[in-house]
Amino acid sequence: MKFDSIIIGGGIAGYTAGLRCLEAGLKTAIISNGQSALHFSSGSIDLLSHTPTGKIIRNPEAVFEKFAREFPDHPYSKVGKEILFESLDWYKKILSSAGIPLTHQENGDNHFRITPLGTLKSTWMSQPYIYQLPVRLEEHKVQRIIVVQIDNFRDFNSKMVTDNLNQIPEFKDIKIKNASVSIDGFSGLKRNPCELRSIDIARILSDEHEVRSFADKLKKIASPDDILILPAVTGNGDGLAVLNKLHELTGLTIHEVPTMPPSLLGIRLEEAMSRLFINNGGSLLKGDQVTKGEMAEEGGTLHLKSIYTRNFKEMPLTAANFILASGSFFSKGFKAHYNQIKEPVFDLDLSNIEDRKSWHQEQFFSQKSHPFLSIGIKTNATFNPMHKGVVVNNLFCTGSSLAGYDPIAQGCGSGVAISTGYYSVNQMLNNSGVNR
Amino acid sequence: MNIAQNSFEKCIKCTICTVYCPVAKANPNYPGPKECGPDGARLRIKSLDYYDQALKLCTNCKRCETACPSNVNVGDIIAVARGKFEKKVINPKLMRDFILSQTDLFGTLSTPFAPIVNKITDSQIIKTVMHKTIGIDKHKALPKYSLGTFRNWFKKNAPDQEQYPRQVSYFHGCYVNYNDPDLGKDLLKVLNAMNIGLKLLNKEKCCGVPLIANGFHDKARKNARFNVKNMTEAVEKFNTPILSTSSTCSFTLKQEYPHVLDVDNSQVVDKIEYITSFLLREFMNGNAPKLKEINKTIVYHTPCHLERSGLAIFTIELLRAIPGLKVIVLESECCGLAGTYGFKKENYDVSMKIGKHLFETIKNSDADYAITDCETCKWQIEENTHLKTIHPINLLAQGLTV
Numbered sequence: 001m002k003f004d005s006i007i008i009g010g011g012i013a014g015y016t017a018g019l020r021c022l023e024a025g026l027k028t029a030i031i032s033n034g035q036s037a038l039h040f041s042s043g044s045i046d047l048l049s050h051t052p053t054g055k056i057i058r059n060p061e062a063v064f065e066k067f068a069r070e071f072p073d074h075p076y077s078k079v080g081k082e083i084l085f086e087s088l089d090w091y092k093k094i095l096s097s098a099g100i101p102l103t104h105q106e107n108g109d110n111h112f113r114i115t116p117l118g119t120l121k122s123t124w125m126s127q128p129y130i131y132q133l134p135v136r137l138e139e140h141k142v143q144r145i146i147v148v149q150i151d152n153f154r155d156f157n158s159k160m161v162t163d164n165l166n167q168i169p170e171f172k173d174i175k176i177k178n179a180s181v182s183i184d185g186f187s188g189l190k191r192n193p194c195e196l197r198s199i200d201i202a203r204i205l206s207d208e209h210e211v212r213s214f215a216d217k218l219k220k221i222a223s224p225d226d227i228l229i230l231p232a233v234t235g236n237g238d239g240l241a242v243l244n245k246l247h248e249l250t251g252l253t254i255h256e257v258p259t260m261p262p263s264l265l266g267i268r269l270e271e272a273m274s275r276l277f278i279n280n281g282g283s284l285l286k287g288d289q290v291t292k293g294e295m296a297e298e299g300g301t302l303h304l305k306s307i308y309t310r311n312f313k314e315m316p317l318t319a320a321n322f323i324l325a326s327g328s329f330f331s332k333g334f335k336a337h338y339n340q341i342k343e344p345v346f347d348l349d350l351s352n353i354e355d356r357k358s359w360h361q362e363q364f365f366s367q368k369s370h371p372f373l374s375i376g377i378k379t380n381a382t383f384n385p386m387h388k389g390v391v392v393n394n395l396f397c398t399g400s401s402l403a404g405y406d407p408i409a410q411g412c413g414s415g416v417a418i419s420t421g422y423y424s425v426n427q428m429l430n431n432s433g434v435n436r
Numbered sequence: 437m438n439i440a441q442n443s444f445e446k447c448i449k450c451t452i453c454t455v456y457c458p459v460a461k462a463n464p465n466y467p468g469p470k471e472c473g474p475d476g477a478r479l480r481i482k483s484l485d486y487y488d489q490a491l492k493l494c495t496n497c498k499r500c501e502t503a504c505p506s507n508v509n510v511g512d513i514i515a516v517a518r519g520k521f522e523k524k525v526i527n528p529k530l531m532r533d534f535i536l537s538q539t540d541l542f543g544t545l546s547t548p549f550a551p552i553v554n555k556i557t558d559s560q561i562i563k564t565v566m567h568k569t570i571g572i573d574k575h576k577a578l579p580k581y582s583l584g585t586f587r588n589w590f591k592k593n594a595p596d597q598e599q600y601p602r603q604v605s606y607f608h609g610c611y612v613n614y615n616d617p618d619l620g621k622d623l624l625k626v627l628n629a630m631n632i633g634l635k636l637l638n639k640e641k642c643c644g645v646p647l648i649a650n651g652f653h654d655k656a657r658k659n660a661r662f663n664v665k666n667m668t669e670a671v672e673k674f675n676t677p678i679l680s681t682s683s684t685c686s687f688t689l690k691q692e693y694p695h696v697l698d699v700d701n702s703q704v705v706d707k708i709e710y711i712t713s714f715l716l717r718e719f720m721n722g723n724a725p726k727l728k729e730i731n732k733t734i735v736y737h738t739p740c741h742l743e744r745s746g747l748a749i750f751t752i753e754l755l756r757a758i759p760g761l762k763v764i765v766l767e768s769e770c771c772g773l774a775g776t777y778g779f780k781k782e783n784y785d786v787s788m789k790i791g792k793h794l795f796e797t798i799k800n801s802d803a804d805y806a807i808t809d810c811e812t813c814k815w816q817i818e819e820n821t822h823l824k825t826i827h828p829i830n831l832l833a834q835g836l837t838v
Contacts, residue, residue: 001753029749034505035452190465196544199455237793238463259452278765283753286768287502288746311746315717331505335540 002318003029005284005428006289006307008345009325011036012414015398016087016421017274017323019094024118024282024429029283029317031309036270037330042258043232043265044113045088045102045418047124048076049411054368058135061122063086068301071299073404078381078411087422088415092125098272101128110135110411114229116156116162116257118147122411124163127265129243131227131255137170146222147229149180152193152203154259158230160200179221184213192379198259199267202236211242215249224251231369232256232264241269285309287389289332290345293322299392304346321394321428323379324348324385325421328400334375341375343401346392348385349378351403369409376403383420396424447508453500454653458770459493460791467495469500472508472517480517487521494518495774496649497740499773500768504719512695513746519653519696529780532570537646539756543581543614543727550581561838575782579815586617593624600633604714605676607667609685610642612809622833623681623711630724631719634735637666643688647778649694650705660699663689667704677774678708683809684775686710691745693799710742712750712828727835729760732804734831737794737817738768739810751809751828758835764803769794773816788820795820807831 007014010032017268021028048060057063061081066079076084092102104125105111111132112120122135149158158178165176167202185204186193196204198272206208222228232385234242247254258265278284293307294316306316326333326345335344340352342361352375353359377385377397384391399417400407409414447470451535454460454468466472472491479486491514500510518804524530535542556562557578567574597603604627612620624634641664644656667678667689680686689708693699701708718724724818736755739746748768755763772791797820798806806817806825814825 001716001749035503036505037458039450039452039505094621123462185464191467194462195467195471197451197454199451200460200464200468203461262452262455267455275767277768283749285746285749286505286743289507405830 001312001315002150004319005029005321005425006317006319007046007323007325008307009036009327009331009399010284010286011038011271011325011327011331011399011417012269012273013326013327013421014323015270015277015400017325017425018274018277018430019280020090020422020425021428022277022282024425027283029285030277031252031285031288031317031320031359033289033332034287037327038270039262039268041062041263041266041414042113042115042121042123043127043263043269044123044130045091045125045414046407046411047088047110047415049110049122051415052369052406052410054409057110058106059109071152075383075402075405078383079423083423083426084415084419087278087419088125090422091212094276095262095269095272098276098416100268100272102126103128103132105132112137114161114165114255114257116161116231116259118161118170121367124415127268128240129247129254129256131253135178137168140170142171142174142227144174144226145229146177146226147176147178148218148221148231149178150201150231150233151180151182152186153196153231153233154194155198155224156257158229160217161229161257181217181221183210185210186364195264197234198231198233199234199262202242202264205242206235206236206238211245212249213325215246218246218252219250222250222435223250224253226253226254227255229255230365231259233259235264235268237271238345239272281434285311290326290364293346295346295387301391302387304392304395307345321396321431323398323421323424323428324401325417326401328376334373334400341372343377346385346395347402348387348392348397349389351375369406373406373408374404377401378403381423392407394428396427398424439591440591443507443509444477444513447474448504448506449475449512450505450748452503452505453508453510456499456503456801458499458772458790459495462772462786462824463493466490469494469510469514473500473513474508476517477513480521481822484521487517491518492522493786495770495777496768497774499740499770500745502744509695515648515692515696518651519648524651526569532572533749533776534652534693534778535570536572536779537652539610539614539642539646539652542586543610546581547583547585547614550583556581568831569779572779573781575784576779577815578779578821581614582617584617586613586620587636589621590634591616594636597624597633597635601679602631603633603635603674605635605667605670605674605678607637607640607643607663607678607680607689608706609640609680610681611682616811619681619829621820622827622829625836626715626725626832627828629838630723635670635674637663637670637678639666643682643685644697645684645688648688648692648779650784653697655698657697660693660697660701662703664693664699664701665728667708668700671704671707676707676715678704679711679714680708681711681809681827682811683710683739683745683747684812687741687745700748709736710745710747710750710809712754713747714815715832716754716757721752723767724757725832726731726837727759727832728837730758730831731760733762733764734805734807735764735798735801735803735823736764737766737771737798737806737808737813739808740770742809743768751807754828755807755831758831759829763834764801766794766797771813771816773812778816791820793818798823805831
């Protein structure tokens with residue numbers, strides 16, 4: 001079966017590339033092996049919170065040139081400032097058109113969001129019900145924080161959130177307290193409500209009466225000047241509809257915080273992108289896995305001719321260009337063996353670390369980066385990978401399959417995914433050596 | 437190899453499967469595929485007391501497996517557990533489950549008297565009686581039988597078919613044989629227009645999917661062995677591919693036999709093919725029939741089992757190859773009927789809730805037809821949207837120039 005472009009992986013990088021390909025009028029397929037890691041994500045777009053040396057970044061745009069000079073191997077340095085911000089603008093526009101408006105600080109600063117543990121994390125662009133705290137935290141205008149505990153819900157602990165927020169020095173003068181709220185629908189259930197996950201609650205809250213009753217209870221525990229911290233338990237296929245309704249009914253400032261998986265904030269992004277991809281005519285091969293590729297030599301480089309999958313064992317899938325957006329370990333983009341890490345489909349060259357002992361820090365919650373997180377596929381300036389040292393000219397690597405950055409310590413996972421997905425499609429369109 | 441026996445070890449407890457479970461979406465009392473599947477499997481090894489009657493609520497749609505990022509066969513684990521541990525209680529519902537799943541038996545009995553049988557099952561009084569006694573929901577229309585089977589019709593045509601230089605074998609399934617022989621006749625026309633002749637297997641029985649869904653695994657296993665034997669004979673004798681026009685039959689023959697019933701089909705599995713995948717390959721190799729323009733708009737609904745087989749793309753591409761046709765691909769979601777599930781009184785409301793979004797989308801679509809590969813999706817869509825719903829083969833046959 002023949003396409004103009006085939007994308008391996010249906011996460012944020014894969015969908016970015018897929019939607020861009022469709023915009024360019026290309027016949028495009030995405031192959032995705034199960035739902036993506038967005039189901040565990042904050043649903044915010046991290047751009048850059050720290051340098052690889054651990055320095056805090058307030059405004060990524062302001063320091064970009066210096067950053068690119070200092071860290072030339074970072075994917076951002078290859079993408080360049082102009083394309084990076086163009087891609088984020090584009091992503092913002094696309095998601096808004098799909099019903100998920102994203103906003104960032106007008107001056108381009110990062111902002112803090114509150115995590116499920118009650119700590120603060122720096123990010124750049126967020127969904128509407130994330131209260132954006134300033135990175136210069138002393139400038140915050142918060143008066144009181146109310147943390148909602150949903151009765152019997154085990155995947156969000158308001159007491160822990162409250163205790164941790166109370167330890168933040170800039171919050172020492174404000175009142176932070178937790179309050180519990182029950183959900184009517186729990187009482188009629190045949191199951192023990194403790195078994196319910198965030199998605200189950202979202203389904204109960206998709207009922208109009210439940211939302212009204214829940215809103216009444218929220219109004220009793222908070223007032224409009226408060227920040228109301230609510231675990232993310234709404235939005236089951238209807239994006240922000242329930243939150244908009246809650247906001248309208250209560251007039252409260254809601255700050256949504258992701259729960260233990262599944263994360264409805266992330267699901268919302270994936271649902272919006274996937275729906276758009278299908279509506280725009282893309283082919284989504286769900287629940288399939290690429291097993292191997294066939295490459296040919298072409299003037300000193302390699303050319304990926306076709307790939308095979310679990311469902312396409314006999315019939316090859318061919319395309320002029322391919323994009324690898326298969327993610328990291330969780331998404332099976334990499335496989336860790338005892339002494340080395342491998343890319344399982346094409347056996348592409350990785351930036352492995354020889355000494356097994358130095359893959360990770362002693363402490364799991366170390367402030368320093370775990371080196372294995374920066375292991376990834378080695379690429380040239382246009383993100384083409386290599387197989388045994390030879391460049392593959394029509395395969396482009398994106399997102400967390402790339403080497404040279406740590407999405408967690410540097411707070412840049414989604415920014416890298418979006419910008420490299422976007423940039424790779426630009427390269428693909430410029431790829432004159434390949435007939436389209 | 438029985439994958440379901442150990443694949444729960446790969447589950448990382450992420451609960452993504454539950455997000456995509458149509459039953460969990462509609463019924464908060466269903467614990468969802470993670471709890472019923474991999475979580476439960478671990479407990480059931482310890483003691484059968486942990487077997488939960490809620491497993492009965494699973495529709496076997498396998499959307500959990502399509503969604504799973506860790507390749508766990510969640511649906512298979514549930515189906516295997518039901519086959520092993522579900523206790524049959526003698527009551528009127530058991531009789532209903534028997535009636536709904538014995539498609540061969542009731543098909544054979546009904547087709548000679550189809551007009552009468554159809555009238556009876558369609559009458560409001562009978563519907564009410566069935567609702568109150570055995571629990572077939574009164575809102576449902578039982579599938580109509582055809583007067584005479586496809587197999588009988590085919591006998592007269594068999595000699596002609598042998599004249600074609602290439603042959604394929606056809607597993608027609610119960611639906612084509614007892615309910616809709618026209619689909620089989622349309623397939624014959626399409627293949628003949630491509631200079632290919634049709635053969636039937638020497639004998640075939642119901643693929644077994646309604647038996648699996650209703651917990652009659654021993655009977656399903658007997659059918660599976662019977663079908664594998666007949667398919668093997670056909671492959672050995674004629675070396676033909678074995679095609680099916682039902683997305684669920686082909687899924688069952690290929691995947692449920694080894695995964696759920698533990699029946700070895702390895703000698704024929706690569707020969708079994710869902711029809712659109714065979715046809716698209718022929719089209720791409722230059723053997724497309726001459727088609728006239730069909731200036732119509734269709735909405736395409738992806739059946740769950742075709743989604744799990746990864747073959748929806750073939751149907752979609754095939755439809756896109758029909759000149760003049762405007763193809764709108766609907767969001768892939770379960771229609772709610774799930775074979776025999778939605779016919780049952782206790783499941784009717786959930787079934788309708790699952791399908792609600794799909795019905796509304798179709799009603800608002802202004803399409804001339806809905807197209808789907810699955811017979812039970814067809815019933816559900818027609819009953820709840822009043823849009824004529826046909827198989828891709830029916831549409832191709834409409835487009836033939838001869």
